[in-house]
Amino acid sequence: MNNEMNITFKSISANEAFARISVAAFVSSLDPTLEEINEIKTVVSEAVTNAIIHGYEENPHQTIAITCTLSEDNLTVIIEDFGLGINNIDLAKQPLYTSKPELERSGMGFTIMENFMDKVEIHSVPDEGTKVTMVKEFKKSKTLCN
Amino acid sequence: MNNEMNITFKSISANEAFARISVAAFVSSLDPTLEEINEIKTVVSEAVTNAIIHGYEENPHQTIAITCTLSEDNLTVIIEDFGLGINNIDLAKQPLYTSKPELERSGMGFTIMENFMDKVEIHSVPDEGTKVTMVKEFKKSKTLCN
Amino acid sequence: IGEIQRFIRDDGTIKVSRSLKEIGNKVRRKKEELTKIYGRNPTIHEIADQLQLSVEDILQAEEAMRSPQSIHETIFE
Ligand SMILES: Nc1ncnc2c1ncn2[C@@H]1O[C@H](COP(=O)(O)OP(=O)(O)O)[C@@H](O)[C@H]1O
Ligand SMILES: Nc1ncnc2c1ncn2[C@@H]1O[C@H](COP(=O)(O)OP(=O)(O)O)[C@@H](O)[C@H]1O
Ligand SMILES: [Mg+2]
Ligand SMILES: [Mg+2]
Numbered sequence: 001m002n003n004e005m006n007i008t009f010k011s012i013s014a015n016e017a018f019a020r021i022s023v024a025a026f027v028s029s030l031d032p033t034l035e036e037i038n039e040i041k042t043v044v045s046e047a048v049t050n051a052i053i054h055g056y057e058e059n060p061h062q063t064i065a066i067t068c069t070l071s072e073d074n075l076t077v078i079i080e081d082f083g084l085g086i087n088n089i090d091l092a093k094q095p096l097y098t099s100k101p102e103l104e105r106s107g108m109g110f111t112i113m114e115n116f117m118d119k120v121e122i123h124s125v126p127d128e129g130t131k132v133t134m135v136k137e138f139k140k141s142k143t144l145c146n
Numbered sequence: 147m148n149n150e151m152n153i154t155f156k157s158i159s160a161n162e163a164f165a166r167i168s169v170a171a172f173v174s175s176l177d178p179t180l181e182e183i184n185e186i187k188t189v190v191s192e193a194v195t196n197a198i199i200h201g202y203e204e205n206p207h208q209t210i211a212i213t214c215t216l217s218e219d220n221l222t223v224i225i226e227d228f229g230l231g232i233n234n235i236d237l238a239k240q241p242l243y244t245s246k247p248e249l250e251r252s253g254m255g256f257t258i259m260e261n262f263m264d265k266v267e268i269h270s271v272p273d274e275g276t277k278v279t280m281v282k283e284f285k286k287s288k289t290l291c292n
Numbered sequence: 293i294g295e296i297q298r299f300i301r302d303d304g305t306i307k308v309s310r311s312l313k314e315i316g317n318k319v320r321r322k323k324e325e326l327t328k329i330y331g332r333n334p335t336i337h338e339i340a341d342q343l344q345l346s347v348e349d350i351l352q353a354e355e356a357m358r359s360p361q362s363i364h365e366t367i368f369e
Contacts, residue, residue, distance in 0.1 A: 003158055007168070009151035014175040018151065018168070021355055025167035028347050029160040033333040034323055034354060041358070163348060 003029065003070040011052045011062040011081070019066060020044045026068050027075055030138055039116035040075070040136065046109040047079040047132050053100065055083030055130055074118075074137045082129040089122050149175065149216040157198045157208040157227070165212060166190045172214050173221055176284050185262035186221070186282065192255040193225040193278050199246065201229030201276055220264075220283045228275040235268050312356035318343060319353055 005026050009015045020041045027040055048064060056062040067078040086092045092099075093114075098107035113120045119135040151172050155161045166187045173186055194210060202208040213224040232238045238245075239260075244253035259266045265281040322342050326334035340347045 003156055003161070005153060005155035005161070005164065007151060007153045009172075010149055012149055015149070015151070015172075017174070017355075018171045021171035021351070022153070022164070022168040024351060024355075025164045025171075025348075026155075026161075028336055028351060029164075031335045031337045033335055034319070034339070034350075035333055037336065037351070037354065038358075167348060167351065 002072075004068065006065065006067045008063055008065045010060060011056045011058075011064055012060045013049075013052055015064070016045055016048045016052070019048045019064070023066065023068060023077060027070070030070060030073075030075065032138060036136070036138065040077070043113045043116050043134060044077065044079065046112055047134075050109055050132075051079065051081035051083065051130065053103065053105070055081035055085075057084065073139075074135055076133065076135050078131060078133045080129065080131040085126040085128055085130055086122070086124040087126055089124060093122070148218075150214065152211065152213045154209055154211045156206060157202045157204075157210055158206045159195075159198055161210070162191055162194045162198070165194045165210070169212065169214055169223060173216070176216055176219075176221065178284060182282070182284065186223070189259045189262050189280060190223065190225065192258055193280075196255055196278075197225065197227035197229065197276065199249065199251070201227035201231075203230065219285070220281055222279065222281050224277060224279045226275065226277040231272040231274055231276055232268070232270040233272055235270060239268070312353050315345070315349065315353040316357035319345075319350055320357075 003026075005022075007019065007022055009018060023044045024037050024041050027037065032040075044066070048066075051064045052058060055064075062081070062083060065078075065080045067076075067080075069076045091097055093110045094107075095111040096107040098105040110120070110122070113132070113134060116136075117134040118137045119133075121133040122130065123133070124130040149172075151168075153165065153168055155164060169190045170183050170187050173183065178186075190212070194212075197210045198204060208227070208229060211224075211226045213222075213226075215222045237243055239256045240253075241257045242253040244251040256266070256268070259278070259280060262282075263280040264283050265279075267279040268276065269279070270276040319339055322339050323334055326338060326342065330338075334342075336347055336350055339345075340350050343350075
């Protein structure tokens, strides 16, 4: 069964948990494993944190949007902000690269997303915002058992 | 800190759990008691079920929208569908009244909402849809501790 | 609604974070057991069925295991 949801929320760090739990709850109808749930939670947290810290530089009055689409055996999550954008996407994706070393960022956000998801696409326009599209495939064998 | 979120999702009964968990996760920044969380989850379930069963008569291709606003010590939840609407709101609110006795509905949805929430407002236009606005106040003493 | 709520009602609200952690530990143990039996990671429904919990309970317990600042952790403190 195809399914879809959208959430929008303010750029407040307390909403990171809300976003993570909402996406996890939405995905649970696909009957994922705990590993898959935790991977999805982690990538949602990374992308939402990026939007808050980098996209909006911690201005709490901005909006973050998430769209999730489920088809038979895969999930697409799109996480979007309308903030500063990324000048050099190739540089941003490099492991350990961070533009905010003073905040003790690890620079591993995009690397984690690429590891846990089957596809990660970053679309970003300076001063317009950033849209991260991620796809995760769930094993057919498992979903067929239900 | 004021906070706000919106969610929209398809009128599929699997999304009832998603909606309930999302609203609970959002509210948890107010540091509610477990009882308050359970009350909120229950009213969200009742209103979403009403939208699916009555508003859309189980057509799974329609959309339900929820908006939550948090201020210092209260939560406003608005649950909206764009379905059949309610002809007689006073009748609909009566305990035990149901227009679908064949589905073994209890007719207690609105009564439960009125019991668990501090304010319930129903706005409905036949063939346009139904919007249920609910407010819950949280005890000040508790939220001040944060 | 679920086992967690019942647990809390029986035990008093103060222990909520501990009871969630206990459920989280049960979930981890059952997960390992089922992984051996099935030869793959069990799904969230398979774990829920075995423990007679709801999927919602499992999600809540997993979130509580996730971080010490978890929302559930602070509910009664
Ligand atoms: N939503 C965003 N808006 C603007 N810049 C971003 C965004 N997400 C990531 N970036 C840029 O990409 C860099 C790398 O991101 P990431 O791998 O998550 O590392 P970190 O967040 O630890 O810096 C960030 O330092 C930032 O410069
Ligand atoms: N979203 C809605 N759209 C259309 N009709 C509704 C909606 N919500 C409630 N109703 C009407 O109000 C009646 C009472 O609702 P409720 O108290 O929840 O009882 P029940 O759902 O058990 O019938 C319903 O039987 C239905 O006729
Ligand atoms: Mg990051
Ligand atoms: Mg009802």
